[in-house]
Amino acid sequence: MIHSYKEQHITALTPDAIESKADEMKKAGYRIEQICARSKDGVTTLLYSFDKDFDLQNFRVTVPQNMTVPSISKYYWAAFIYENEVHDLFGVTFTGLVLDYKGNFFKLEKLTPWKTEPKTSEGGE
Amino acid sequence: MGKRTIVPFGPQHPALPEPIHLDLELDGEKVVRAVPSLGFIHRGLEKLVEKNDYNAMNYIMERVCGICSFGHSWGYSGAVEGLMGIEVPERAQYLRTIYLELSRMHSHLLWLGLLADGMGFESLFMNCWRIREQILDIFEATTGGRVILSFTKVGGQHRDISDETLKKIADKVTTLRPELKRICDVFIDDESVKNRMCGVGKVSTDEAVELGAVGPTARGSGVNNDVRCTGVGKYEELGFVPILEKDGDCYSRCKVRVKEVFQSIDIICAAVAKIPAGPVSVPVKGPAPEGEYVMRIEQPRGDAFYYVVGNGTKYLDRARVRTPTDANIPMIVKVLQGCDLNDVSMIVLTIDPCVSCTER
Numbered sequence: 001m002i003h004s005y006k007e008q009h010i011t012a013l014t015p016d017a018i019e020s021k022a023d024e025m026k027k028a029g030y031r032i033e034q035i036c037a038r039s040k041d042g043v044t045t046l047l048y049s050f051d052k053d054f055d056l057q058n059f060r061v062t063v064p065q066n067m068t069v070p071s072i073s074k075y076y077w078a079a080f081i082y083e084n085e086v087h088d089l090f091g092v093t094f095t096g097l098v099l100d101y102k103g104n105f106f107k108l109e110k111l112t113p114w115k116t117e118p119k120t121s122e123g124g125e
Numbered sequence: 126m127g128k129r130t131i132v133p134f135g136p137q138h139p140a141l142p143e144p145i146h147l148d149l150e151l152d153g154e155k156v157v158r159a160v161p162s163l164g165f166i167h168r169g170l171e172k173l174v175e176k177n178d179y180n181a182m183n184y185i186m187e188r189v190c191g192i193c194s195f196g197h198s199w200g201y202s203g204a205v206e207g208l209m210g211i212e213v214p215e216r217a218q219y220l221r222t223i224y225l226e227l228s229r230m231h232s233h234l235l236w237l238g239l240l241a242d243g244m245g246f247e248s249l250f251m252n253c254w255r256i257r258e259q260i261l262d263i264f265e266a267t268t269g270g271r272v273i274l275s276f277t278k279v280g281g282q283h284r285d286i287s288d289e290t291l292k293k294i295a296d297k298v299t300t301l302r303p304e305l306k307r308i309c310d311v312f313i314d315d316e317s318v319k320n321r322m323c324g325v326g327k328v329s330t331d332e333a334v335e336l337g338a339v340g341p342t343a344r345g346s347g348v349n350n351d352v353r354c355t356g357v358g359k360y361e362e363l364g365f366v367p368i369l370e371k372d373g374d375c376y377s378r379c380k381v382r383v384k385e386v387f388q389s390i391d392i393i394c395a396a397v398a399k400i401p402a403g404p405v406s407v408p409v410k411g412p413a414p415e416g417e418y419v420m421r422i423e424q425p426r427g428d429a430f431y432y433v434v435g436n437g438t439k440y441l442d443r444a445r446v447r448t449p450t451d452a453n454i455p456m457i458v459k460v461l462q463g464c465d466l467n468d469v470s471m472i473v474l475t476i477d478p479c480v481s482c483t484e485r
Contacts, residue, residue, distance in 0.1 A: 005355040005421055006207065031350070032337040034430050034447035047432060047445075049419065054355050058419060078337040078455035082447075088164075099160075106164030114172060 003054040010047075010058040015069050018048060018061050022072035022079075025050045030057065032072075035082035037090045042118030044090050048072070063092060065118060073098040091115040129157065132466065136165050140243050140470035143480035147457075147473075151466060159461035161454055167484045171444055178439035179205050179413050180279055189446055190482040191272045192235060195228045196424040198277040201444060203357070204420035204431040205279045208413055215359075217281035219400040222358040223291070224276060225422070226389040226396075230298070231260040232425030233382045233389075236477050237312060240379065243474045244321050252308050256301055263294055281406025288400070295397040298390045305390075309383045322375035326460045326472035329373055336456040340427020340449045341385065342476050345378035347371045353423045363395045375475040382477075412438045424449055426477050448482035 013021055033049035033056060046061040046069065063069055071094040073079040083094045084105035091112035094100075103111065130151045136144030146162040173185050183205075187198035199221050206213060213221075238253035261271045267286055268274040276283055286294075312318055328338070333346035343350055344367060351367035353360040368384045370377035413435035420431040427449030434443040453476050460472055 002354055002356075005352065005357045008207075008419060010417060010419070029334075031334045033428075034452070036432060036445045036447065038434060038443035038445075040442060047417075049430065051350065054350070054352065056419065056421070060417075076337070077335070077459075078452075081451065081454055105162075106167050108164065108167065113169065 003056070005054075007056070008058075009056065010060055013048075013059045013061050015061055015063055015067060018046075018059065018072060019070040019075075021059060022048070022075040025057070026075045028052065030055075032076040032078050032082075035072075035079060035086060037086045037092060037114075039090050039114055039116040042116055044092055044115070046086065046092070068093045068095050070095050071097040088112070089114045128152075134159075134469060134473075136162075138470070140474055141478075141480075142239065143478070145478060145480045145483075147461070147469075149461070149466070149469065154466050156461050156464050156466060156469065159458050161458055163454075163480075163483065165484070166480065170485050171446065174441045174444040176440075179433075179435075179441055180409075180439075182441065182444055183278060184275060186444065186446065187273055187275065187277075189448070189485050190479055192232050192479060193228055193424045193426065193429075193482070194273050195224050195276065196422050196429065197446065198274070199225060200420055200422040200424075200429050200431040200446065201433070202277050202279045203422065204418050204433040204444075205413060205441075207420055208416055208418040208433055208435050209279075209409070211280055211407060211409060213281050214404045214407060215401050216285070216403045217405045219359050219396050220282050220286060220405060221277065222360060222363070223294070223393050223396045223400075224274070225358065226392045227260055227263060227294075227298075229425040230386055230389045231257045231264075233386050234260070236382060236425075236474075237308070237379075237386075240312075240471075240474050243470055244318065246311075246318070249308060249311055252304075256304055256308070259297065259301060263297060267294070278406065278409075280409035281404070283406075285405045288402075291397045291400065295394045298393050302387070302390060305386060309386070312379055312383055319376060321471055322379055322475070325375045325468050326464060326475060327372070327374045328456060328460055330371075332459065333373065333456065336459055337452050338427075338456045339452045340424070340477075341378055341381040342427065342453050342456060344368060344381045345370050345475075346373035350428060351423055352421045352428045355421070357422065359396060359399075360392070362399065363392055365392065375471055378475040413441060426450060426479055426482075427452065446485060448479065448485070450476075450478045450480065450483040453478065454483070 030050035030052040048059045080099040134147040144165040148160040150158040186201035187194040234257035241249035330347045430447040432445040
């Protein structure tokens with residue numbers, strides 16, 4: 001069966017569950033499609049995508065500020081490219097990255113330019 | 126073990142039209158390790174989604190790349206349409222299919238020219254680009270732009286293309302067939318070309334899956350991840366079957382692209398014959414709802430992934446594009462390990478990196 005591009009499979013995961021999920025997807029024969037991030041009010045959300053025979057499975061992982069995330073590069077070596085990008089742009093630290101550029105993957109004028117800070121309450125009485 | 130030497134490859138190199146850097150660690154003439162370095166032209170286009178509403182963002186997304194600009198516009202618009210639950214009219218879907226295949230033809234011809242140039246085959250290079258120019262002329266005559274077409278919008282197409290013009294496009298690409306055959310026969314049959322590519326930069330089917338390779342790079346190793354099979358556009362109705370090669374070397378990747386140029390002509394002609402009458406867009410009003418949507422398009426270099434996140438306003442929280450070259454860089458790194466220094470430029474070229482896309 002060919003999966004339609006319209007199928008949307010997006011599942012929420014906790015940061016500590018992504019490693020075992022990557023292991024599970026690798027064993028099931030999925031390839032890595034991509035990893036990306038978005039940041040709002042100090043909270044970063046990662047999206048991991050895996051594909052097998054056009055079955056696209058996405059996992060959303062919400063990362064509180066300053067929390068580290070285990071790298072999935074020991075299961076998917078190719079993940080190094082996405083994890084280094086997310087690190088450089090959003091400031092997310094991945095532990096156990098197989099090829100760690102230590103912030104030098106993108107040559108940026110400003111460190112972690114797309115990282116946001118927590119919303120502070122405005123105004124007063 | 127001999128003395129190890131580091132040879133920098135790029136960011137400026139005759140084989141590279143755009144800047145990417147590789148540190149090649151050599152043992153004699155053999156590459157032991159290649160470490161890529163990016164970011165020389167990072168533009169941060171995705172960030173502009175915060176200051177441009179979802180309609181205006183379309184013009185920015187098509188500027189991600191100067192070669193596959195049409196596909197980026199379709200991919201992004203398709204993601205927003207999915208998020209908003211918009212069904213695009215049939216005629217617009219046919220037009221998108223035709224223009225994406227024209228983009229594939231000009232991208233593959235550009236690449237074939239660069240490959241010929243990389244081998245020092247200057248006349249072949251000029252012939253590839255001469256034919257490619259005629260595709261750009263079609264773009265210019267029908268949309269007003271050679272590179273940035275601004276033809277697609279959220280909800281359909283900006284303007285219709287008359288049946289008469291479409292027929293002329295089909296006739297034009299059909300007349301290119303004999304010229305294409307003459308140059309493509311050189312890529313397929315010429316001994317000196319085969320000597321540079323056969324058996325070089327081999328990647329097995331399992332390795333291509335393991336490394337997440339996409340597009341002709343993956344299909345040259347027998348991996349079918351061509352997302353034209355997923356019902357996007359009108360490919361299903363046109364009987365699309367992906368082209369696969371098994372050998373996984375530079376020659377296989379070249380053969381896939383050569384065959385795809387001819388396949389694109391067939392798809393364009395079939396689409397022009399079947400395109401129905403009707404509107405080319407639907408009205409799109411109001412904010413994008415809260416939620417997220419993923420979309421994939423088979424760009425000339427492979428599957429491109431689009432992800433949009435809406436927040437209930439006309440401004441999206443996120444518009445992400447993962448370009449095909451992003452996915453193919455890990456494969457470049459692995460394939461270069463153990464190859465001859467002489468073959469580095471050929472291997473890098475046959476993966477067809479587009480750095481402008483990758484840097485976004």
